[in-house]
Amino acid sequence: MTSVDETAARLRACYDTGDTIPPIRDGFAEGDTDTAYAIQEANTRFWVDQGRRLCGRKVGLTSKVVQQQLGVDQPDYGMLFADTDMSGGEIDSSRLIQPRMEAEVAFVLGKDLTDPQLTLADVLSAVDYAVAALEVVDSRIADWQIGIVDTIADNGSSAMFVLGPEPCRLTDVDLLGCGMTLTKNGDTASLGTGAACLGHPAFAAKWLAQTMARTEFPLRAGDIILTGALGPMVDAAPGDAFEAHISGLGTVSTRMSK
Numbered sequence: 001m002t003s004v005d006e007t008a009a010r011l012r013a014c015y016d017t018g019d020t021i022p023p024i025r026d027g028f029a030e031g032d033t034d035t036a037y038a039i040q041e042a043n044t045r046f047w048v049d050q051g052r053r054l055c056g057r058k059v060g061l062t063s064k065v066v067q068q069q070l071g072v073d074q075p076d077y078g079m080l081f082a083d084t085d086m087s088g089g090e091i092d093s094s095r096l097i098q099p100r101m102e103a104e105v106a107f108v109l110g111k112d113l114t115d116p117q118l119t120l121a122d123v124l125s126a127v128d129y130a131v132a133a134l135e136v137v138d139s140r141i142a143d144w145q146i147g148i149v150d151t152i153a154d155n156g157s158s159a160m161f162v163l164g165p166e167p168c169r170l171t172d173v174d175l176l177g178c179g180m181t182l183t184k185n186g187d188t189a190s191l192g193t194g195a196a197c198l199g200h201p202a203f204a205a206k207w208l209a210q211t212m213a214r215t216e217f218p219l220r221a222g223d224i225i226l227t228g229a230l231g232p233m234v235d236a237a238p239g240d241a242f243e244a245h246i247s248g249l250g251t252v253s254t255r256m257s258k
Contacts, residue, residue: 003027004035008042011154014140018097023141025149031071036152043155044079044217055224056080057212058135059204060156061148062197062228072148075198077208078156079217080224086254087163091136093238093257096159099138101236102229103182103190103244103252105175105201106133106163113209113219123206124170126221130201132164132249134242135226137233161226164252173248175201180230182244189242192231201227 010021028035048054061067061075086092093099110128138159141150151157175194182190198204204227212218219225236242236256243253 004038004042007153008039008046011039011140012043012046014097015095020097020140020142023145023147023150024153025147028149032149033072033076033152036149039153040078040155041215047081053082054079054217055082055085055222056226057208057217057219057223058156058158058161058226059198059208059228060151062204075204075207075228076148076152076156077211078152078158080158080161080226084158084160085163085224086136086160088165089254091160091162091236091254091256096136096138096236097140098144099136099159099236099256100233101182101184101242102135102137102233103180103192103231103246104133104135104197104229105178105194105227105246105249106131106161107201107205107225107227108167109219109221109223109225111221114213116210116213118206118209118213120202120206123209124202126209127170127205129167129169130173130175130249131167132244132246132252133226134162134244134252134254135229136160136162136236161224162252162254163224164250166250168249170202175248178247178249180244180246182231182234182242184234184236185241189234190231192229194230196230197228204228
């Protein structure tokens with residue numbers, strides 16, 4: 001078994017046991033994102049072979065401050081699976097290890113995006129609608145002690161997501177200036193704007209679409225894009241209730257099961 005396959009298996013096992021593992025970055029060259037994505041792809045293929053269905057992608061590291069902290073100059077991505085869509089329901093806390101909550105803008109595509117040379121106009125014309133979204137991020141790395149290699153290998157620290165019920169066409173919302181308020185148990189927990197996401201959520205979507213077009217998993221019509229957090233992530237625990245309001249996109253809410 002290669003180091004890629006072995007590391008992928010160690011990360012996968014955490015989903016079953018609820019355990020965490022030490023940071024994996026020390027076993028690879030510093031900043032070796034190619035190997036990190038190879039680990040992520042090994043698990044993606046394993047899960048797809050097991051019958052799980054891809055339904056989209058997430059963009060991470062969209063904050064310039066977080067990029068600087070991890071010593072990178074671009075975002076990363078992770079895979080979204082249909083069985084992690086908790087829209088309209090409760091978050092199953094038993095499936096999580098050390099969850100945190102983020103509020104962001106989600107795009108749902110109406111067209112395939114398969115050309116690595118695509119433009120921003122291509123991306124905007126391919127988006128069917130946008131919705132407010134909550135992303136539950138989680139880490140299989142102990143105590144969230146992650147570097148860029150750790151989070152990429154760990155599927156972008158992805159866990160679950162919730163889409164809001166109010167789809168909106170891009171021409172009807174100011175995604176640059178839209179304000180975001182995330183509350184936890186009724187108290188304000190995080191604030192942000194669309195500009196916090198790589199300058200504009202559409203810029204994050206363009207980066208993702210170009211990047212995925214160079215892989216075996218390009219974006220397709222019907223796919224969901226979680227474009228990245230609009231504000232700081234918030235710790236989540238069983239029983240917590242979350243609600244995010246994004247101006248122009250309405251409200252999305254969920255609760256962590258007890």
